[in-house]
Amino acid sequence: MxxxxxxxxxxxxxxxxxxxxxxxxxxxxxxxxxxxxxxxxxxxxxxxxxxxxxxxxxxxxxxxxxxxxxxxxxxxxxxxxxxxxxxxxxxxxxxxxxxxxxxxxxxxxxxxxxxxxxxxxxxxxxxxxxxxxxxRPPGPSKQDAALRRELLDRQARDQAVRLTPQGDRTEELYEEWRAVDRGNTAWLRRVIAKHGWPGRTLVGKEAAGAAWLLAQHADRSSAFQEECLDLLARAVTAGDADARHGALLEDRVRVNLGQPQVFGTQLAQQDDGTLKPFPMIDPPGVEERRIAWGFEPLADYIRSVAAHQ
Incomplete structure (x- = not known):
C-alpha cells in the first residue's frame, strides 16, 4: 500500500x-x-x-x-x-x-x-x-477627540515654521523648527506606545494625515521613523490610512538610509536651483507606480514643489 x-x-x-x-x-x-x-x-x-x-x-x-x-x-x-x-x-x-x-x-x-x-x-x-x-481591524467604539485636536495643533505648528518664506528665515526660526520636530517626535512616540498607529478609525481622516506628517518630519530619529513606516504601512493595508502617505514615508525613509526611493517624492536641489528626484528604483516604471498610488505625473509634482519653495 x-x-x-x-x-x-x-x-x-x-x-x-x-x-x-x-x-x-x-x-x-x-x-x-x-x-x-x-x-x-x-x-x-x-x-x-x-x-x-x-x-x-x-x-x-x-x-x-x-x-x-x-x-x-x-x-x-x-x-x-x-x-x-x-x-x-x-x-x-x-x-x-x-x-x-x-x-x-x-x-x-x-x-x-x-x-x-x-x-x-x-x-x-x-x-x-x-x-x-x-x-481590517476592529475599530474603537468612538474616535478620540482629544488626540485628534492635539494632532491637528501639532501639525499647525509644524507647518508654521516650514511655510515661512525663505527670505524671512532666521537662525532663531531654524532653532524653533528643530525644537518643534523634537517635541513632535517625542510626543508621537508616546502616542504610539499607548494607542498604536493613530489611523482614521481612531482620530479621523484629517488627524490621521497629521500623524503621518509628524512621522515624515522625524528625520533626526531614523529608527523611530522606520518603525512609524512599518506601522503606517500596516494601517494602509487595513484601509486605515492614505496610501499616498505610506508612499511618501517609504521614500523618505529610503532616502534617509541612502537607498533608492520608489515614487520619486523626495527631491534634491541642484546647483542651478532646479529640483531633481533622489535616485529611484526602476526609473522607467515610476509613472506607473505613481498612478497606482494616486500621485500626479512626476514632472507636475516637481513643478508644484518648486512653486511653493
Whole structure:
C-alpha cells in the first residue's frame, strides 16, 4: 500500500498596490505555466504556518498570515494535495533576495486572463474579494477627540515654521523648527506606545494625515521613523490610512538610509536651483507606480514643489 499523499503547504501572498490588491507570482521557469503563491518546504518540527512564513521570507517578503476564508475552494485545493495559507505584505517594495527569486505582483484581471487551473483561479479571485475585510481591524467604539485636536495643533505648528518664506528665515526660526520636530517626535512616540498607529478609525481622516506628517518630519530619529513606516504601512493595508502617505514615508525613509526611493517624492536641489528626484528604483516604471498610488505625473509634482519653495 502506498503512503498517503502529504499536502504541500503553499502561501498565497497579497498586497495593497496603491488602491488595488495584487497577488505575488514568482517568475516561472522557461516553458512553465504561471502559478501564483510560494511553495513551502515543511521541514521537520515546523508547522505549516511557520513553513509558509519562512517561504515568504526566502522569496524576499515580510508577510503576515491571515485567517483562511471559509471557501469551498480551499477544501477543494486541500483535496488536491495542497494546503494554502494566505499572507499579506505591507511593504511590497522592501525585498531581500529578489535577484534569486524574481517575480511580479499581478492584479486580478491578469489572473482572469491567465491559463491557471480553473479551481485555483476561482480560489484566488475569491480571496481578492475577501482580503480587504480580513485585514481590517476592529475599530474603537468612538474616535478620540482629544488626540485628534492635539494632532491637528501639532501639525499647525509644524507647518508654521516650514511655510515661512525663505527670505524671512532666521537662525532663531531654524532653532524653533528643530525644537518643534523634537517635541513632535517625542510626543508621537508616546502616542504610539499607548494607542498604536493613530489611523482614521481612531482620530479621523484629517488627524490621521497629521500623524503621518509628524512621522515624515522625524528625520533626526531614523529608527523611530522606520518603525512609524512599518506601522503606517500596516494601517494602509487595513484601509486605515492614505496610501499616498505610506508612499511618501517609504521614500523618505529610503532616502534617509541612502537607498533608492520608489515614487520619486523626495527631491534634491541642484546647483542651478532646479529640483531633481533622489535616485529611484526602476526609473522607467515610476509613472506607473505613481498612478497606482494616486500621485500626479512626476514632472507636475516637481513643478508644484518648486512653486511653493
Amino acid at each position: 502506498s503512503a498517503p499523499e502529504v499536502p504541500v503547504p503553499t502561501i498565497l501572498l497579497f498586497t495593497r498596490w496603491g488602491t488595488q490588491w495584487r497577488t505575488w507570482c514568482p517568475q516561472p521557469a522557461r516553458d512553465r505555466p504561471l502559478v501564483p503563491g510560494v511553495r513551502c518546504e515543511n521541514r521537520a518540527g515546523a508547522s505549516t504556518a511557520q513553513a509558509a512564513l519562512r517561504a515568504a521570507e526566502e522569496h524576499g517578503h515580510h508577510a503576515r498570515l491571515l485567517p483562511q476564508p471559509p471557501a469551498a475552494d480551499f477544501a477543494l485545493a486541500a483535496s488536491a494535495g495542497r494546503t494554502h495559507h494566505i499572507g499579506v505584505v505591507d511593504r511590497p517594495f522592501t525585498r531581500t533576495g529578489c535577484d534569486q527569486n524574481p517575480g511580479r505582483w499581478l492584479p486580478p484581471e491578469a489572473l482572469e486572463e491567465s491559463a491557471l487551473p480553473g479551481h485555483l483561479r476561482t480560489l484566488l479571485l475569491e480571496v481578492f474579494d475577501t482580503v480587504a475585510d480580513a485585514v
